[in-house]
Amino acid sequence: MSEIIAYGAPDADWVCAACDRPLAPAPATLTYLGSDFAVTLMRCPDCGLTLISEELALGKMLRVEKLLEDK
Amino acid sequence: MDQQELRDLEARCIQEEPPRCQAACPIGLDARTLCAAVAAGDTSRAWAVLLRHMPLPGVLARICDHPCESQCLRNQAGDPIRIGALERAVAGVAATRARVLPMPKRAGKTAVLGSGLACLAVAWDLCAKGFAVTLLTGAKTLGGRLGEYPESLLPRAAVTAEIERLASLGVTFETGLDRGRLDPKRLLASFDAVCLGGDDPASSHLPPEAFDPETMAASEPGLFCCGIGMGGGAYSPIGAVAQGRKAALSIDRFLQKVSLTAGRAGQGRATRLYTNIEGVAALPALAMADPEAGYSSAEAAAEAARCLQCQCLECVKACPFLEHYKAYPKIYARQIYNNAAIVKGQHTANVLINSCMLCGLCTELCPEDFPMAATCLDARRDLVAKGKMPPSAHEFALMDMEFAQSEACFLARGAPLSPGEGKCRRLFFPGCQLSATKPEAVTAAYAALREIFPGEAGIMLSCCGAPARWAGREDLFDASMARLRSFWEDSGRPEIIAACPACLNMVEAGLPGAKATSLWEVLDHSDLSFPKRSSEAALAVHDPCTVRERTQVRESARRLLSRLGASCEELRFSGKRTKCCGFGGLLSEADPDLAATVGSRRAAESRADFVTYCAMCRDRLAKSGKRVLHLADLLFPGPDLDPAALPPVGVSRRRENRARLKRTVLREIFGQSPPEPGAGLILHLAPEVAAVLEKRRILEDDVRAVIAHAESSGKKFRHRQTGRFLACHGPANATFWVEYSPADDGFAVHNAYAHRMALKEGRS
Numbered sequence: 001m002s003e004i005i006a007y008g009a010p011d012a013d014w015v016c017a018a019c020d021r022p023l024a025p026a027p028a029t030l031t032y033l034g035s036d037f038a039v040t041l042m043r044c045p046d047c048g049l050t051l052i053s054e055e056l057a058l059g060k061m062l063r064v065e066k067l068l069e070d071k
Numbered sequence: 072m073d074q075q076e077l078r079d080l081e082a083r084c085i086q087e088e089p090p091r092c093q094a095a096c097p098i099g100l101d102a103r104t105l106c107a108a109v110a111a112g113d114t115s116r117a118w119a120v121l122l123r124h125m126p127l128p129g130v131l132a133r134i135c136d137h138p139c140e141s142q143c144l145r146n147q148a149g150d151p152i153r154i155g156a157l158e159r160a161v162a163g164v165a166a167t168r169a170r171v172l173p174m175p176k177r178a179g180k181t182a183v184l185g186s187g188l189a190c191l192a193v194a195w196d197l198c199a200k201g202f203a204v205t206l207l208t209g210a211k212t213l214g215g216r217l218g219e220y221p222e223s224l225l226p227r228a229a230v231t232a233e234i235e236r237l238a239s240l241g242v243t244f245e246t247g248l249d250r251g252r253l254d255p256k257r258l259l260a261s262f263d264a265v266c267l268g269g270d271d272p273a274s275s276h277l278p279p280e281a282f283d284p285e286t287m288a289a290s291e292p293g294l295f296c297c298g299i300g301m302g303g304g305a306y307s308p309i310g311a312v313a314q315g316r317k318a319a320l321s322i323d324r325f326l327q328k329v330s331l332t333a334g335r336a337g338q339g340r341a342t343r344l345y346t347n348i349e350g351v352a353a354l355p356a357l358a359m360a361d362p363e364a365g366y367s368s369a370e371a372a373a374e375a376a377r378c379l380q381c382q383c384l385e386c387v388k389a390c391p392f393l394e395h396y397k398a399y400p401k402i403y404a405r406q407i408y409n410n411a412a413i414v415k416g417q418h419t420a421n422v423l424i425n426s427c428m429l430c431g432l433c434t435e436l437c438p439e440d441f442p443m444a445a446t447c448l449d450a451r452r453d454l455v456a457k458g459k460m461p462p463s464a465h466e467f468a469l470m471d472m473e474f475a476q477s478e479a480c481f482l483a484r485g486a487p488l489s490p491g492e493g494k495c496r497r498l499f500f501p502g503c504q505l506s507a508t509k510p511e512a513v514t515a516a517y518a519a520l521r522e523i524f525p526g527e528a529g530i531m532l533s534c535c536g537a538p539a540r541w542a543g544r545e546d547l548f549d550a551s552m553a554r555l556r557s558f559w560e561d562s563g564r565p566e567i568i569a570a571c572p573a574c575l576n577m578v579e580a581g582l583p584g585a586k587a588t589s590l591w592e593v594l595d596h597s598d599l600s601f602p603k604r605s606s607e608a609a610l611a612v613h614d615p616c617t618v619r620e621r622t623q624v625r626e627s628a629r630r631l632l633s634r635l636g637a638s639c640e641e642l643r644f645s646g647k648r649t650k651c652c653g654f655g656g657l658l659s660e661a662d663p664d665l666a667a668t669v670g671s672r673r674a675a676e677s678r679a680d681f682v683t684y685c686a687m688c689r690d691r692l693a694k695s696g697k698r699v700l701h702l703a704d705l706l707f708p709g710p711d712l713d714p715a716a717l718p719p720v721g722v723s724r725r726r727e728n729r730a731r732l733k734r735t736v737l738r739e740i741f742g743q744s745p746p747e748p749g750a751g752l753i754l755h756l757a758p759e760v761a762a763v764l765e766k767r768r769i770l771e772d773d774v775r776a777v778i779a780h781a782e783s784s785g786k787k788f789r790h791r792q793t794g795r796f797l798a799c800h801g802p803a804n805a806t807f808w809v810e811y812s813p814a815d816d817g818f819a820v821h822n823a824y825a826h827r828m829a830l831k832e833g834r835s
Binding site: 013014015016017018023028029030031032033036037041047049050051052054057058061062064065 | 467785786787788789790791792796797799806808822824825826827828829830831
């Protein structure tokens with residue numbers, strides 16, 4: 001499965017509040033109704049807190065969710 | 072299902088029964104196909120139909136006395152099809168030289184005495200069976216009474232052509248014989264079988280003293296007869312030919328030394344084929360421009376086009392599922408049987424088996440009550456029992472059921488504030504689908520029930536197990552029922568009041584002894600007052616298929632609608648004949664596209680907004696874009712100004728709703744405080760943010776839960792410029808994200824969004 005780059009420039013404006021660290025791209029897996037998708041998301045290098053932006057949630061992810069729900 | 076059960080089942084589907092014309096024809100001519108061919112102008116195919124059934128078609132087609140016409144269904148919508156005249160028209164133009172292929176020659180010398188039509192038919196059939204045939208007559212010319220027809224109707228040349236054809240097939244003709252040569256008993260000495268014809272004036276003094284009309288066998292072994300009782304005005308060409316055909320078959324059996332009678336009973340029985348002629352416009356028979364010449368080809372085509380092409384397909388016409396597989400229940404029963412019989416190889420009927428909506432409409436429409444739903448459900452159980460049910464077939468529905476029965480959603484409580492702890496006289500069972508799609512309606516209905524039955528009404532939030540039953544998973548269904556039974560017993564065997572008609576059916580099946588009543592009946596019989604409907608536009612009532620056998624529920628729903636001031640219209644398929652929305656039997660799992668077709672076709676049956684009283688029907692029909700109300704929208708109106716326009720509720724939302732409903736009921740009715748993350752947090756929402764939340768169907772409680780989680784765990788992001796926080800929380804299915812900042816007494820909410828996909832743990 002090819003990795004999907006799923007973060008954008010605005011994501012870089014967020015820092016991890018607990019660790020006070022800038023986020024960095026990291027591989028992650030999104031799953032829904034038994035299907036897995038490899039993606040690259042912005043993540044806190046210390047605690048691993050991972051960001052899913054509004055653009056991603058309401059864009060690509062929503063389209064995939066609908067596809068899978070109708071499957 | 073064993074072979075015998077399959078045959079019994081197949082026999083209940085009447086689609087392959089002959090049409091009335093064919094059943095009425097003594098030789099079983101397929102007049103329906105003939106009409107289709109003539110209507111299409113396909114003379115050679117029409118002729119082939121005649122040739123397949125008729126001996127001497129060049130003669131019989133011109134003079135047949137067509138008993139079929141008196142039985143023609145067209146008679147009930149105009150005049151019967153003039154089948155006799157159509158045959159004549161075909162014989163007049165067809166390339167009548169088509170050959171009859173005899174069977175390989177067989178041992179057996181036969182003699183036919185007489186040359187009338189019946190005798191010629193015997194000779195024709197015996198010849199086609201491969202026997203040597205000698206036709207003997209006292210007459211100088213062949214044909215007997217055929218010579219009495221006017222030339223315009225039966226040209227002498229047509230008779231000659233058929234006799235020549237017999238000769239070319241090997242029939243030997245001996246004419247002008249004296250009486251001595253025609254003594255049947257003497258002939259039996261030199262022939263293996265002899266047939267006497269009564270319809271040849273030159274031989275009519277010869278009918279045997281006694282014969283069996285079923286086999287045409289005379290008392291003397293080897294002696295048969297035909298053309299009997301055809302004297303004077305009683306002459307029937309088709310009757311004569313039918314006797315000849317019977318006699319030829321008996322001679323064949325006699326020569327093979329097998330039973331003359333076995334398997335012949337029931338020939339010519341009445342057909343069971345049913346053809347619905349509702350809405351068929353009456354059409355008179357087409358008049359002939361020249362009655363003496365008969366129909367021209369063009370006239371014949373027009374007349375044949377009036378043929379109704381009788382067939383049943385009552386079920387197929389009404390059900391997109393039965394239509395989809397391009398056959399009819401008799402064929403499907405065979406496919407289902409074969410599917411079960413396969414040991415290795417593709418189970419090609421699995422999707423068919425899993426696509427039946429189990430709604431019972433076909434059985435309702437079927438003149439023979441063909442049990443399609445029971446057949447498919449049995450087949451599902453069989454697949455499950457053999458471990459052959461595809462795991463994906465019902466996985467999602469079963470997962471959803473499991474969730475509805477899980478700790479997050481399940482709730483069972485006796486009547487609140489009642490003296491007997493955990494007891495109740497009524498148990499409200501709203502069902503998992505109403506809970507999932509209209510949780511506010513559940514709390515409102517529960518309030519109504521507590522008003523009607525003060526101190527008596529308990530509640531159980533769960534799933535009745537219908538998905539398990541439809542999936543053939545009796546084990547899971549039994550487990551669902553066991554849980555219900557256990558609470559029902561403990562709470563004092565209350566009357567179960569179900570909002571969903573499917574639950575009602577499941578309770579009846581799985582909990583015999585329990586009194587189960589529809590919520591709509593209870594509300595109908597109550598004196599509660601309900602708000603009047605503001606709109607005067609008529610609503611089309613869509614009865615859920617699960618109330619097909621529940622007249623009282625249907626009537627209660629209508630009385631409630633009338634109390635609400637709603638004007639209603641009835642769909643053509645309603646009440647006992649209502650149609651499924653596409654959810655029944657888990658069709659939407661097995662074949663989502665077909666389920667969508669089912670929903671949109673149903674929705675298109677009226678331009679009016681629909682109203683229904685099943686949460687799944689509401690959702691499935693709404694999915695097609697139809698404006699649909701649930702009865703609860705009218706009885707217990709919520710904040711939505713136009714509930715008919717609400718979109719269907721998505722999978723995750725359904726789960727959130729169920730889980731939240733449990734918390735709401737516990738908190739508001741039973742005074743318990745279930746862990747409600749963030750309860751009491753004060754939120755500040757600008758109107759535009761509130762609108763975003765509304766559009767995205769995110770509740771303030773969802774937002775509170777996110778903030779509470781973020782603030783207690785510290786898991787949140789901070790924006791470099793604005794200093795706002797962004798955090799997420801996914802207690803059940805959806806993950807909610809909230810952008811917020813602290814305010815004096817609480818939090819300001821700047822944005823919120825949600826997704827259903829989940830981030831998989833354990834990979835960093």
